Amino acid sequence: MTKTALRGLILAAALLLPLSVSAQAEELKVTIDNFTFSPAELKVKIGDTVTWTNHDDIPHTVVSAGKYRSKTMDTDDHFSFTFTSAGDYKYFCSLHPHMTGMIKVE
């Protein structure tokens, strides 16, 4: 293989890599309804984004201690977070701490 061909191959690989990563990343949804996160437990992969949407008539938040914290979400407001490292992310609503959920990132 010539140097030029090799350089072209490396350039092609460098261009394709970010595309394949973004194609694999998923957008997942958690709904908040009747003081409940649904699904309560969600498995995602590194790079995936989870969006919580509040369908209740009262405000809620999504808080994972030390990881992320939404603003207060009124009806139909949403909050998104992209998970960049593996682990179990327990979260809750700071206004109603009995509301809990879990995102498992692997």
Ligand SMILES: [Cu+2]
């Ligand atoms: Cu709440």
